[in-house]
Amino acid sequence: MTMKHHCLRPCPALQQCLNAVKNKLSKPSSGEPDTALKQSIIEGTIVIDHKPGHSGPGKSASVQIYSGTIVDKNTGKGKLSEKAHLKRKESHKRNGTRTTTYTIKVNVEPEFGIPGAFIIENQHKHEFFIESATLQAPENLSIYFDCRSWVYPMKHTQTSRIFFSNKNYLPSQTPLGLVDLREEELEDLRGDTLGERKEWHRVYGYDYYNDLGDPDKDPQLFRPTIGGTELPYPRRGKTGRRKCKKAPFSESRTQQMNFDVYVPPDERFSPKKLSEFTGNAIQAIVHFVIPEAKSLLLPEDSSFQSFREIKELFTREKGQKVEEGLIEKLRKVMPEHLVKKITQASKGGTMKFPMPSIAIDNEFAWREDEEFGRQMLAGTNPTRIRCIEQFPLKGKHGEIISSIKESDIENSLDGQTIIQINSKGNVCAYASRTLVYLRNDATVKPLAIELSLPEFEDHDGFNKVYHPAKEGTDAALWQLAKAHVLANDSAYHQLVTHWLHTHAVVEPFIIGMKRQLSTMHPIYRLLDPHFKDTMHINALARSILINAGGILENILFPGEICMQLSSELYKEWRLDEQGLPIDLLKRRLALENEDNLTGVQILFQDYPYGLDGLDIYAAIQTWVVDYCSIFYKDDETLRKDDEVQEWWSEVRNIGHADKWTESWWTELPNVTDLTRFLTILIWITSGLHAAVNFGQYAYAGYPPNRPTLCRKFIPQEGTMEFSEFLKDTDKYFLQTLPNRFQSAISIALAGVLSRHTYDELYLGQRPPTEWTDHEEVLHKYEEFKKKLKEIEETIMERNRNPKYKNRRGPAKIPYKLLNPDSSNDKYRGGITEKGIPNSISI
Incomplete structure (x- = not known):
C-alpha cells in the first residue's frame, strides 16, 4: 500500500486554543498546591438512540x-x-424509539492538549445508534462530534469505534496527534472482509448488480449481471453473499421483502427512520394492496369497472382482515415480524391516504390535453421534453409526427425485444412519439402521437398517427393513445430519470468518499449530508423494487428486462451533462448567457421545473464555490490533495468503471472543475431527486393519469376489439389500465416514496450549527440559507401569478416540488408535495 506524505502545518485556530491552555497552566503558583497540574477533567454528553425493545448501553x-x-x-x-x-x-x-442522553467525565493530564477524537467501546449485548457527542475542554472550549452511526458490541467487532471532531483539515494540515489515526481509519474502511459481510462490518467495497435474480429458487428468476462491457452500469456496495448454485456469477438473496438489508453501519437508517419507513410501507400495503389481493383469484374482477371504483381506493377508512391463505403467501416472501405487523395493522384503522392532487379539484382534469402537456413541464417527469431542431418532420406515411417528447425507452429496444414484451399476452407496448406545440401563453398543446410496432420476421409492422379530438370515437381513441404514451413515460421515469440518474449513479461516489476521504476532510463535510441514507435505500430497492419478480417488474411494461433497459440508457449518461444548465441547453430549452450565474437563459419563463431549478442550482453553485475557495486557495493545493485525487480516480476507474475511457471524464486539475462536479452531485442528490420523486403520489398515485403499463392495444376498425370498444369506450379504457392489484401496488409505492419522514433535513439545513467550527464556512452557509429562503418566497409568488398557467393547470396543482423547505409546516413529515431533502433518502 502506498503511504501518503503529509506536510504538517499547525492549524491557526487550533494553535490559538492550545496557547490559551498552555498560558493557563503556566501561571505562577499562589503558594497552595495546584491540583489542576495533577489532573484535569473533560466533561461531555453523548446522545444515543436504540431500537424498540433494546435497552440503552449505560x-x-x-x-x-x-x-x-x-x-x-x-x-x-x-x-x-x-x-x-x-x-x-x-x-x-x-x-x-428511545433517545437517551448520557454524560461522561474523563480524567486527563494537564498537558493533554485539545481533544481531536474519541473512541467508544460497546460491551453491551445490543448495538446502538450514536447521534452526537459534545466535549467541554479547558478554557470553556466546546468540541462537537457529528456521529450518526451504529456502534456494535465488542463481541462482534473486536474493536472500539473512533469518531473525529467537527474540525476540517486538508490532509497536509492534519494535527500531529491525528495523522496516524486518520490514515488507520481509512485503511480499516478500505479493508476487505472475506465472505458475507455481517451487519457490524464497517467496510466499503464495489460490486456489480449481480444480486437481483434468485435462480436457486426458480429458474425464471435468473437475471444477468448488470455492470461490465455487455450491460454497463454504476457499481453498488459490496455485500459478499455466497454465489448461487445454479448461476455461479449471481449472488444469493435473502427473502424478497426484507427491510433489514446489509449496508455498512454508517449507512444504516437510524432507529427512528427505519421505524417510520417500515410503518409507512406497512400502512400503504394494508390500505391499498391487501384489499385488492383477492382480485388475483377472480380474473373477471381484475379490471376496474368504473372510475368510481378507483376513487373508492382512497376513501377506505379501515383496513380489511388478511385472509389466512394470503398470510401464508406473505410468509414466503417476507420475514415473520413483518407479517405480524401487517396482520396487526389490518385489524385497526389505517393511515389516512388523501386523494391524489390530480383528482381533488377536478376529478377528470387528467383527461384534458392541456393537463397532459403541462405535466411534461411540471409533472413528475419534467426532464424529457425537448425542442425539435427542424419542422416539419415526416413519418413513414407523410404525417407530421416527430416530437419534443420521445419515448427514448422504446427507441433503445430492437424489434425482437418489443415482440418479446408483447408476446407474454399481459402487456401491450408500442414505440411512441409525441409532438406538442408551445403556444404564445407558454401552455403546451398536443398535436400528434405516433404509435408503432416494428416489422420483425413474421410479425407485421404497425405505424399510425393519432390527433386530438374533443368528442366521439376519435376522442376516445386519442385518450387511449395518450395512455400508451404515459405508460412508456412512466417506465422511463422510474427506471432512468428516477432510479438510474439519481439513486444508482450516486452510490459509487458515496463508496469512494468513505474509502478515500477522511471525515475530517472539508469535501467530506460538504458532501456528507447529501449522501445520507442513500446506500440503505438503494439496498432496499435491490431487495424489493428492482429485483427479479420485484415491484417494478410487476407494474412496468418492460417486465423482466427492466434493468437491462436501464443499462442501455446508462450508455448515454455523462456526469458533466447532469447539471441543469447543460441539460437545458442539450434539450434546446435554454440559450447560453454569460451574464447569468448559471451561464444560461431559459427559453420561456413558464417552465416550472426549469425556472425554479435554475434558481436552486445557482444557489448551490454559489455555496460550493464559496466553500471550496476557503480551503483551496489555488489549483496546486488541490493537485496535492491526495485524498480528493484518489477519491475521484477511484470513482472513475472502479465505481463507474464502464465509463472511465470516455474523454469527458477527466482528472481534477483545477478548483473550477472540482466545484463544477460537486455542484452537479449536490444538485442530483437534492433538487433533481426532489423534482422527480416527491410528486409521484400527486400524479402517479391516480392510475388513469399515469398508467404504468397498458393491457390492450388500440383497437383497429373492422375488428372484434373495435366493436367491443364502441360499445363502452370508458370500459375499454379501464381494461387497458393496469389491473386492480397492479394499480394498488403502484399507488402504495407512490405513497411511500412521496412521503417525507418526520426528521428529514432539507436543503439549507444541517444538524446543530456545531457541524463545523469554521466561522467563515458558517457565515457562507448562512448566506446559502438566506438565498434559499428568498427562492422559496419567489416560488410562492410565481404560483400566485395568473400569467404562469403551467404552474397550476386544469388540475390546479401549484408547483412546489422545488420549494426548498417543508419543515415549517404544522406536520413535518408526510405527503407534502414540496421540500428538497438534502439527500436521496427515500
Whole structure:
C-alpha cells in the first residue's frame, strides 16, 4: 500500500486554543498546591438512540479521548485519556424509539492538549445508534462530534469505534496527534472482509448488480449481471453473499421483502427512520394492496369497472382482515415480524391516504390535453421534453409526427425485444412519439402521437398517427393513445430519470468518499449530508423494487428486462451533462448567457421545473464555490490533495468503471472543475431527486393519469376489439389500465416514496450549527440559507401569478416540488408535495 506524505502545518485556530491552555497552566503558583497540574477533567454528553425493545448501553459503554495536538511518544498518536463510562442523564421516547442522553467525565493530564477524537467501546449485548457527542475542554472550549452511526458490541467487532471532531483539515494540515489515526481509519474502511459481510462490518467495497435474480429458487428468476462491457452500469456496495448454485456469477438473496438489508453501519437508517419507513410501507400495503389481493383469484374482477371504483381506493377508512391463505403467501416472501405487523395493522384503522392532487379539484382534469402537456413541464417527469431542431418532420406515411417528447425507452429496444414484451399476452407496448406545440401563453398543446410496432420476421409492422379530438370515437381513441404514451413515460421515469440518474449513479461516489476521504476532510463535510441514507435505500430497492419478480417488474411494461433497459440508457449518461444548465441547453430549452450565474437563459419563463431549478442550482453553485475557495486557495493545493485525487480516480476507474475511457471524464486539475462536479452531485442528490420523486403520489398515485403499463392495444376498425370498444369506450379504457392489484401496488409505492419522514433535513439545513467550527464556512452557509429562503418566497409568488398557467393547470396543482423547505409546516413529515431533502433518502 502506498503511504501518503503529509506536510504538517499547525492549524491557526487550533494553535490559538492550545496557547490559551498552555498560558493557563503556566501561571505562577499562589503558594497552595495546584491540583489542576495533577489532573484535569473533560466533561461531555453523548446522545444515543436504540431500537424498540433494546435497552440503552449505560455503563456497558466507555469512552476514551485522543488529543489532537499532543503526541504520545510511545504510540506516535495523540495522547489517550483514561476510560470513562456513560452515565444516564435523561431519556424520551417517540414512535417506539428511545433517545437517551448520557454524560461522561474523563480524567486527563494537564498537558493533554485539545481533544481531536474519541473512541467508544460497546460491551453491551445490543448495538446502538450514536447521534452526537459534545466535549467541554479547558478554557470553556466546546468540541462537537457529528456521529450518526451504529456502534456494535465488542463481541462482534473486536474493536472500539473512533469518531473525529467537527474540525476540517486538508490532509497536509492534519494535527500531529491525528495523522496516524486518520490514515488507520481509512485503511480499516478500505479493508476487505472475506465472505458475507455481517451487519457490524464497517467496510466499503464495489460490486456489480449481480444480486437481483434468485435462480436457486426458480429458474425464471435468473437475471444477468448488470455492470461490465455487455450491460454497463454504476457499481453498488459490496455485500459478499455466497454465489448461487445454479448461476455461479449471481449472488444469493435473502427473502424478497426484507427491510433489514446489509449496508455498512454508517449507512444504516437510524432507529427512528427505519421505524417510520417500515410503518409507512406497512400502512400503504394494508390500505391499498391487501384489499385488492383477492382480485388475483377472480380474473373477471381484475379490471376496474368504473372510475368510481378507483376513487373508492382512497376513501377506505379501515383496513380489511388478511385472509389466512394470503398470510401464508406473505410468509414466503417476507420475514415473520413483518407479517405480524401487517396482520396487526389490518385489524385497526389505517393511515389516512388523501386523494391524489390530480383528482381533488377536478376529478377528470387528467383527461384534458392541456393537463397532459403541462405535466411534461411540471409533472413528475419534467426532464424529457425537448425542442425539435427542424419542422416539419415526416413519418413513414407523410404525417407530421416527430416530437419534443420521445419515448427514448422504446427507441433503445430492437424489434425482437418489443415482440418479446408483447408476446407474454399481459402487456401491450408500442414505440411512441409525441409532438406538442408551445403556444404564445407558454401552455403546451398536443398535436400528434405516433404509435408503432416494428416489422420483425413474421410479425407485421404497425405505424399510425393519432390527433386530438374533443368528442366521439376519435376522442376516445386519442385518450387511449395518450395512455400508451404515459405508460412508456412512466417506465422511463422510474427506471432512468428516477432510479438510474439519481439513486444508482450516486452510490459509487458515496463508496469512494468513505474509502478515500477522511471525515475530517472539508469535501467530506460538504458532501456528507447529501449522501445520507442513500446506500440503505438503494439496498432496499435491490431487495424489493428492482429485483427479479420485484415491484417494478410487476407494474412496468418492460417486465423482466427492466434493468437491462436501464443499462442501455446508462450508455448515454455523462456526469458533466447532469447539471441543469447543460441539460437545458442539450434539450434546446435554454440559450447560453454569460451574464447569468448559471451561464444560461431559459427559453420561456413558464417552465416550472426549469425556472425554479435554475434558481436552486445557482444557489448551490454559489455555496460550493464559496466553500471550496476557503480551503483551496489555488489549483496546486488541490493537485496535492491526495485524498480528493484518489477519491475521484477511484470513482472513475472502479465505481463507474464502464465509463472511465470516455474523454469527458477527466482528472481534477483545477478548483473550477472540482466545484463544477460537486455542484452537479449536490444538485442530483437534492433538487433533481426532489423534482422527480416527491410528486409521484400527486400524479402517479391516480392510475388513469399515469398508467404504468397498458393491457390492450388500440383497437383497429373492422375488428372484434373495435366493436367491443364502441360499445363502452370508458370500459375499454379501464381494461387497458393496469389491473386492480397492479394499480394498488403502484399507488402504495407512490405513497411511500412521496412521503417525507418526520426528521428529514432539507436543503439549507444541517444538524446543530456545531457541524463545523469554521466561522467563515458558517457565515457562507448562512448566506446559502438566506438565498434559499428568498427562492422559496419567489416560488410562492410565481404560483400566485395568473400569467404562469403551467404552474397550476386544469388540475390546479401549484408547483412546489422545488420549494426548498417543508419543515415549517404544522406536520413535518408526510405527503407534502414540496421540500428538497438534502439527500436521496427515500
